Amino acid sequence: xxxxxxxxxxxxxxxxxxxxxxxxxxxxxxxxxxxxxxxxxxxxxxxxxxxxxxxxxxxxxxxxxxxxxxxxxxxxxxxxxxxxxxxxxxxxxxxxxxxxxxxxxxxxxxxxxxxxxxxxxxxxxxxxxxxxxxxxxxxxxxxxxxxxxxxxxxxxxxxxxxxxxxxxxxxxxxxxxxxxxxxxxxxxxxxxxxxxxxxxxxxxxxxxxxxxxxxxxxxxxxxxxxxxxxxxxxxxxxxxxxxxxxxxxxxxxxxxxxxxxxxxxxxxxxxxxxxxxxxxxxxxxxxxxxxxxxxxxxxxxxxxxxxxxxxxxxxxxxxxxxxxxxxxxxxxxxxxxxxxxxxxxxx
Amino acid sequence: xxxxxxxxxxxxxxxxxxxxxxxxxxxxxxxxxxxxxxxxxxxxxxxxxxxxxxxxxxxxxxxxxxxxxxxxxxxxxxxxxxxxxxxxxxxxxxxxxxxxxxxxxxxxxxxxxxxxxxxxxxxxxxxxxxxxxxxxxxxxxxxxxxxxxxxxxxxxxxxxxxxxxxxxxxxxxxxxxxxxxxxxxxxxxxxxxxxxxxxxxxxxxxxxxxxxxxxxxxxxxxxxxxxxxxxxxxxxxxxxxxxxxxxxxxxxxxxx
Numbered sequence: 086x087x088x089x090x091x092x093x094x095x096x097x098x099x100x101x102x103x104x105x106x107x108x109x110x111x112x113x114x115x116x117x118x119x120x121x122x123x124x125x126x127x128x129x130x131x132x133x134x135x136x137x138x139x140x141x142x143x144x145x146x147x148x149x150x151x152x153x154x155x156x157x158x159x160x161x162x163x164x165x166x167x168x169x170x171x172x173x174x175x176x177x178x179x180x181x182x183x184x185x186x187x188x189x190x191x192x193x194x195x196x197x198x199x200x201x202x203x204x205x206x207x208x209x210x211x212x213x214x215x216x217x218x219x220x221x222x223x224x225x226x227x228x229x230x231x232x233x234x235x236x237x238x239x240x241x242x243x244x245x246x247x248x249x250x251x252x253x254x255x256x257x258x259x260x261x262x263x264x265x266x267x268x269x270x271x272x273x274x275x276x277x278x279x280x281x282x283x284x285x286x287x288x289x290x291x292x293x294x295x296x297x298x299x300x301x302x303x304x305x306x307x308x309x310x311x312x313x314x315x316x317x318x319x320x321x322x323x324x325x326x327x328x329x330x331x332x333x334x335x336x337x338x339x340x341x342x343x344x345x346x347x348x349x350x351x352x353x354x355x356x357x358x359x360x361x362x363x364x365x366x367x368x369x370x371x372x373x374x375x376x377x378x379x380x381x382x383x384x385x386x387x388x389x390x391x392x393x394x395x396x397x398x399x400x401x402x403x404x405x406x407x408x409x410x411x412x413x414x415x416x417x418x419x420x421x422x423x424x425x426x427x428x429x430x431x432x
Numbered sequence: 433x434x435x436x437x438x439x440x441x442x443x444x445x446x447x448x449x450x451x452x453x454x455x456x457x458x459x460x461x462x463x464x465x466x467x468x469x470x471x472x473x474x475x476x477x478x479x480x481x482x483x484x485x486x487x488x489x490x491x492x493x494x495x496x497x498x499x500x501x502x503x504x505x506x507x508x509x510x511x512x513x514x515x516x517x518x519x520x521x522x523x524x525x526x527x528x529x530x531x532x533x534x535x536x537x538x539x540x541x542x543x544x545x546x547x548x549x550x551x552x553x554x555x556x557x558x559x560x561x562x563x564x565x566x567x568x569x570x571x572x573x574x575x576x577x578x579x580x581x582x583x584x585x586x587x588x589x590x591x592x593x594x595x596x597x598x599x600x601x602x603x604x605x606x607x608x609x610x611x612x613x614x615x616x617x618x619x620x621x622x623x624x625x626x627x628x629x630x631x632x633x634x635x636x637x638x639x640x641x642x643x644x645x646x647x648x649x650x651x652x653x654x655x656x657x658x659x660x661x662x663x664x665x666x667x668x669x670x671x672x673x674x675x676x677x678x679x680x681x682x683x684x685x686x687x688x
Contacts, residue, residue: 272547279546279553280560283525283533290522297482299508299537299600308543402524412554416561417528417577424569 107411114267121259135259137371139327142262143320144363146269148347149356150316153273155345156353157282158309159289161220163341164211164227165317167234170336171207172200172318173325174244180326181252193256197265197322204318205311207234212310216303219292231338238333249332250325257327265323269316274356276312278410285309286354346388349398356408358400365399433495435460435636436512436604441480441490441500443473450476451660454490458604463630464638465651467671469680472657474640475517478606482514483507494604509537513602515593517609517640523582527573527592530581531564534599564599570632571595586613598633605629607639611646619643623650648672656680 124130130138147165154162179196180189214226239247276282284305287295296302325331343366351362369387373380391398434457443451451473458464466474479485481492483504492499499507513534522530539560545551568574571591576584581592590610597605610626611619623646630637641647647654647668654671656664658680664671671677 275547275549279541279549279557280532280536280539281543281546283529284536286525286529287522287533290524291520293484293504294516294520294522295533296504297484297508297514298534298596299505300533301505301536304543312547410549412557413561416558417565420562420565421574424574 109407117263117267118260121263125258125260136327137367138259139257139262139323141364141367142259142266143323143327144344144347144367145266145360146316146320146323147344148351148359148363149270149273150313150320151344152348152351152353152355152359153276153285153309153313155348156355156359157277157285157289158306160215161224162227162313163224163338163345164231164234165313165344166336166338166340167227167231168204168208168314168317169321169324169340170234170238170331170333171314172197172204172321173331173336174200174238174250174321175203175318176200176322177250177253177325177331178244180254180256181250189254190256193261193326197261197319197326200322201315201318204321205315208310208314208317209307211314212307215306215310228338231336231341235333235337238336245332247333249330249335251330253326253329255326255329257323262323262327265319269319270356270360273312273316274408274410276308277356278413281305281308289354350388350391352398352401352403354402355398355400355404357405358398358403361399434458435462435495436481437491437493438477438481439491439493441477441487441492443476443480443485444488449660451480451657454480454657454660454662456655456665458636458638460603460636461630461634462636463626463650463652465647465654465668466638466640466657467642467644467647467654468657471659472680473660474657475608476660477657478514478608478638478640481507481606482512505537508600508602511601511603512606513597513600513604514606515590515597515608515610517612519586519589519593521581521589521593521596524580526578527568527581527584528561528564528577530592530596531567531599532560534596535560535563537600567595567599587618594629598629598635602635605633605635605637607637609640609642611641611643614643616645619646622646626650 124135147169151162151165154160176196176199179199180193184192184196211227211230215223218226238244244250277285284295284300284302287298287300288302288305292302347362347366348359350366351360352358370380370384373383376383395401436458438454438456441451441454442449454477456464466477468474476485480487481499483499483502483506487500490500494510494512497510499510502510522533525533539556541552541556545553565574565577568577571594573588573592573595576588581589584592594607594610607626611622614622626637626639627650629635639647639651651668654666654668655662656671656674656677663676663680664674
């Protein structure tokens with residue numbers, strides 16, 4: 086019973102009837118989307134606040150996707166900004182140079198998708214060294230990858246070299262961010278609660294045992310890296326069209342560090358934690374903006390305190406029941422019921 | 433026809449010969465014991481069979497199919513499962529998930545179906561969850577299905593490890609020191625348990641053991657290893673009387 090209690094940890098009891106309802110998520114997502122569209126059309130929310138919400142969404146995508154590698158798989162990737170850069174550049178080049186100027190808005194989702202796919206292909210390449218190396222060594226591989234992406238971009242004049250790329254229209258609107266954020270959370274949750282996702286977890290726990298229990302660890306690593314980098318690429322595309330300007334320096338190790346902080350703040354191997362981490366970090370940074378340079382002292386200090394008092398982050402290794410698929414809970418309950426009715430049926 | 437046929441496998445760690453010229457043919461439904469002093473190469477034999485190490489020489493055939501060169505998960509999927517000398521459960525995961533993971537080789541849905549939770553996904557998840565729960569209930573672990581594996585008491589952890597291995601639907605089960613850390617009473621229970629597993633799941637079993645009481649009690653045939661070499665093979669009674677085995681275990685007889 087103890088573990089069921091921890092699964093319900095985050096919500097008061099009367100919420101469970103609400104969140105246990107199978108219509109909760111569809112209604113929540115549709116309502117959210119409708120709200121975002123209303124904000125976008127009628128502009129009743131401050132533009133600055135809208136921009137912050139857009140960053141919150143982008144950061145949620147980045148955090149949830151990085152958590153797949155660093156939390157669920159237990160590796161330490163510091164190359165997430167590199168994948169983001171690939172997505173940002175591909176999407177921006179498409180909207181600026183390829184798609185017809187008049188209809189860019191129509192092609193925008195395609196551009197974002199192309200950025201995600203481009204990043205996923207690169208993620209596939211980075212997955213290959215992960216077959217042989219783990220831990221610190223894989224961290225160095227991803228660090229090197231991040232540096233390669235940055236210097237390659239700096240040396241291609243066609244994409245603006247170190248000066249960067251501009252000319253993107255402001256296409257990243259709140260409804261789009263909401264859509265992609267919901268999609269990334271849903272897909273990664275789906276993956277985690279499938280046998281491939283359990284394979285990802287088993288690699289973190291014991292890779293050799295996992296292989297010996299019939300888990301194709303290479304396949305699992307490829308899936309994890311491809312999915313993770315796909316959404317980093319999506320986030321990159323959205324980021325580029327929110328800021329309307331990108332340059333290679335934006336996607337260096339510091340950007341990766343930002344995402345890492347959000348992952349460890351929210352808690353490893355937890356989707357609800359990633360969302361919390363991204364929301365808290367992004368909003369705190371904005372609230373503390375009046376402090377000027379001091380916020381860069383205060384934020385790390387808070388992290389130090391967090392690591393001392395809550396080393397696994399806010400939701401480390403736990404999940405709000407909201408994010409557990411109902412089927413997972415129901416199948417087991419049905420099984421127990423059946424057993425109670427016919428105790429010998431299973432023997 | 434033997435279920436598994438191991439032919440002259442040899443394995444070297446940088447010059448040190450961990451296992452040399454190991455031969456073993458196991459018939460379906462047999463229960464074989466591998467014994468020997470510490471460092472004799474017993475676990476290495478298991479690691480060679482399951483593909484953790486690749487044999488330097490020789491061949492291992494499961495029903496005529498060559499296993500040397502396959503990866504561990506391919507070997508497991510073709511019907512060999514094992515437990516570990518020092519328990520290697522997925523400690524932070526639930527008991528149920530530990531067993532469900534072992535169904536990886538059997539799931540019929542593709543990664544795309546898993547990402548979108550469409551198609552065969554729901555039916556398959558239901559199937560493996562029910563199968564896993566059935567298996568757990570046979571092992572009397574269904575009450576702790578939602579516990580983290582690390583929170584189970586030691587004895588239940590050993591039992592879960594066997595359940596997890598059986599979830600891969602093996603024909604050959606390799607048990608690496610199943611009696612480690614057990615007292616004589618528990619060993620008697622374990623003997624019954626192993627016989628019962630063989631009956632219920634109709635598996636062939638090879639086990640590694642230090643506890644003489646256990647191997648003599650249940651094994652139909654024994655292989656004795658010492659410094660990587662096979663020094664004796666035969667019925668438990670023959671092994672007990674074998675002077676070479678006595679020498680390996682107790683040292684040479686000294687004539688005073």
